[in-house]
Amino acid sequence: MGARDPAGRMIFEVFRQEKKGQPFAHAGSVVAPDAAFADAWAREQYGRRGESEALWLVPRDAVHQVTEWADEFDLKYRRVDGYSIKERLRIARERAGTAAPGDS
Amino acid sequence: MNARAQRLLAIADDELILGWRDSEWTGIAPTLEEDVAFSSIAQNEIGHARALYELAASELGTDADALAFDRRPDEYRCAPLVELHLMDWAHTIARRYLYEEADRVRIDALKAGDDAELAGLAAKIDREETYHRLHAEMWAGRLRSEPRFRDAVEELWPYALGVLEPDQRPELARRVGLELVDANERGEHTPELTELWNEMTEVRRSDPGATW
Numbered sequence: 001m002g003a004r005d006p007a008g009r010m011i012f013e014v015f016r017q018e019k020k021g022q023p024f025a026h027a028g029s030v031v032a033p034d035a036a037f038a039d040a041w042a043r044e045q046y047g048r049r050g051e052s053e054a055l056w057l058v059p060r061d062a063v064h065q066v067t068e069w070a071d072e073f074d075l076k077y078r079r080v081d082g083y084s085i086k087e088r089l090r091i092a093r094e095r096a097g098t099a100a101p102g103d104s
Numbered sequence: 105m106n107a108r109a110q111r112l113l114a115i116a117d118d119e120l121i122l123g124w125r126d127s128e129w130t131g132i133a134p135t136l137e138e139d140v141a142f143s144s145i146a147q148n149e150i151g152h153a154r155a156l157y158e159l160a161a162s163e164l165g166t167d168a169d170a171l172a173f174d175r176r177p178d179e180y181r182c183a184p185l186v187e188l189h190l191m192d193w194a195h196t197i198a199r200r201y202l203y204e205e206a207d208r209v210r211i212d213a214l215k216a217g218d219d220a221e222l223a224g225l226a227a228k229i230d231r232e233e234t235y236h237r238l239h240a241e242m243w244a245g246r247l248r249s250e251p252r253f254r255d256a257v258e259e260l261w262p263y264a265l266g267v268l269e270p271d272q273r274p275e276l277a278r279r280v281g282l283e284l285v286d287a288n289e290r291g292e293h294t295p296e297l298t299e300l301w302n303e304m305t306e307v308r309r310s311d312p313g314a315t316w
Contacts, residue, residue: 030137033246040239041137044144 003061005031012038013063015056016046024056108219109163110181113171114290115210116156117182118267120172121297122203123149124304125186126196134193145200145236152229159225173308177301183290185263187297194247198256201244202264202280204237209268209275263288 004010009031016027027046032038038057046052093100105113126146133139157168164171185203190196211233214226247253257280264280265273265287277284 031135032137036238036242037137037246040235040242041141043235044141045137048144 007033009033011060012042012057013060014042014046015058016052017054017056018052020053022053024054027055029060030057105164108222109160112156112160112163112222114181114183116153116160116171117180118186118203118207119149119156120153121180121182121300122186122199123147123153124300125189126200128189128191129196141239145239148232148236152232155225155229159221169308173305177293177298180293180297180301181290182297183263183267184288184292184294185260185267187294187300188260188263189296189299192256194250194252195256195260197240197243197247198253198260199264200236201240202257202260203267204233204240205279206264206267206276207233208237209272209279213272257282262286266290 010033011029011031012035013029014027015024017024030038030041030045032041035057042055042057046055089100123146126142126149129139130143130146131139133142153172154168157171161167161171185199188195188199190199211226211230215223215230217223217226244253261280261282262285265276265285266289268276270287273284273287
């Protein structure tokens with residue numbers, strides 16, 4: 001599994017969840033010979049201060065990267081900047097009889 | 105000093121001195137990741153030492169820092185295994201592996217013992233040691249077929265036996281897969297301990313009684 005350097009090591013990308021229920025965010029990476037070493041090293045590097053609820057270790061090769069974008073016609077109307085959505089939300093909430101998140 | 109305090113100090117001294125020795129790799133471990141991991145494990149061991157010193161201190165009417173730093177080298181009760189100055193990775197990992205195996209036998213005995221306070225602390229320490237053991241076993245597994253590592257394990261084996269009481273040694277031999285031999289016993293210190301002590305207590309001795 002995965003591309004290895006001359007010493008037989010590979011890169012594991014590390015994703016960190018700070019609290020239960022929160023999304024995992026990319027934290028960095030570790031270079032390790034296998035998943036067991038990656039586990040031991042990432043545990044110390046990204047969790048020794050109790051800063052992580054959980055980690056995901058992903059061989060870099062397993063990450064499918066997307067970098068090419070086709071946006072030839074400058075479709076500005078797909079973007080929401082310029083629209084005031086606040087007022088519409090207020091009206092919709094009034095109609096539905098629900099409070100805004102955080103107001104309850 | 106009563107038997108309980110002596111026993112607590114023996115374990116605490118093992119953890120403090122090994123933590124100190126392992127921390128000598130900070131900045132120069134074989135890889136960056138291992139550097140962070142090894143330093144963190146060294147800090148954990150010193151944390152275990154502190155908890156054990158605190159128990160001993162309440163028994164002896166003193167405090168943890170005084171026990172850790174204010175005794176003379178010949179008053180420490182650590183096993184010679186942890187004193188050795190081993191700046192070779194094969195030996196360092198061999199010691200970590202042997203120590204963790206011995207420590208497991210010792211912790212299991214403490215957890216099952218009559219001293220409820222110590223059993224509770226041992227259980228707490230054991231939850232961290234689980235990861236130390238994973239780390240040690242992972243390295244030992246990887247280096248197992250390397251002659252340098254095997255020689256180091258063999259060289260340190262009599263020292264590892266000295267960490268445990270004689271009745272606990274057959275269990276360690278079974279775990280590690282080596283024959284029982286004469287141990288390097290606790291009580292005799294190596295000259296390396298005095299060197300380490302000079303460095304470890306230097307700041308504290310520079311201003312006795314200071315609060316930090």
